[in-house]
Amino acid sequence: MKPLRLRIVQFITEAAVIAAMYAILTILLVPLSSGQLQVRVAEALTILPYFTPAAIPGLFAGCLIANIFTGEGIFDILLGPLVTLLAAFLTAKMPSKYLAPLPPVILNAVYVGLLLYYTAELPMVLTMVLVAVGETVACYVIGYPLLLLLEKHYEKIFVRK
Incomplete structure (x- = not known):
C-alpha cells in the first residue's frame, strides 16, 4: 500500500492532467x-471516472477552464462545470462499461438544450436532440473505444495499490 501522501499526490496529478486535456481539447x-450541433471532443474523456475517481474533479476543473474561454456566458461558466461534475459522478457509479458514457449524453443534452433555448432562443426540443447527437458522437463514437483501450491497458495507466 502506498503512503497517504503519495496517493494524494497521484490523485491530484491525475486530476490536473485530465483537467488540462479537457480544457486544451475544448479550446x-x-x-x-x-x-446547437456540437461535438465537444473533450467529452470523450468523460469515460475516465469509470476508471479513476480523480477524473471527477479533473473533468469539473477542465470544463470550468474551457467554459471561461468558450462558454455561452456567465451561466454556462458557472453551471456547465456543475453538470459535468454530476455527469462524472454518475459515470463513476455506472454498473457497466456500456452505460458509462450515458450520463454526460443525457445531462448535457438537457442542460445545453435549455441553455441555448434561453440564451440564443433556439428551439428547445430540437436543440436538445442535436446536442444529444453531438454528445453521443463524443461519448460513444470516440469515448467508448477510448474506454475499451484503457480497459485493456488499465494496469499500465492507472496504477493502484
Whole structure:
C-alpha cells in the first residue's frame, strides 16, 4: 500500500492532467465545441471516472477552464462545470462499461438544450436532440473505444495499490 501522501499526490496529478486535456481539447477545437450541433471532443474523456475517481474533479476543473474561454456566458461558466461534475459522478457509479458514457449524453443534452433555448432562443426540443447527437458522437463514437483501450491497458495507466 502506498503512503497517504503519495496517493494524494497521484490523485491530484491525475486530476490536473485530465483537467488540462479537457480544457486544451475544448479550446483548440472551439468551432466543434459549442453551438446547437456540437461535438465537444473533450467529452470523450468523460469515460475516465469509470476508471479513476480523480477524473471527477479533473473533468469539473477542465470544463470550468474551457467554459471561461468558450462558454455561452456567465451561466454556462458557472453551471456547465456543475453538470459535468454530476455527469462524472454518475459515470463513476455506472454498473457497466456500456452505460458509462450515458450520463454526460443525457445531462448535457438537457442542460445545453435549455441553455441555448434561453440564451440564443433556439428551439428547445430540437436543440436538445442535436446536442444529444453531438454528445453521443463524443461519448460513444470516440469515448467508448477510448474506454475499451484503457480497459485493456488499465494496469499500465492507472496504477493502484
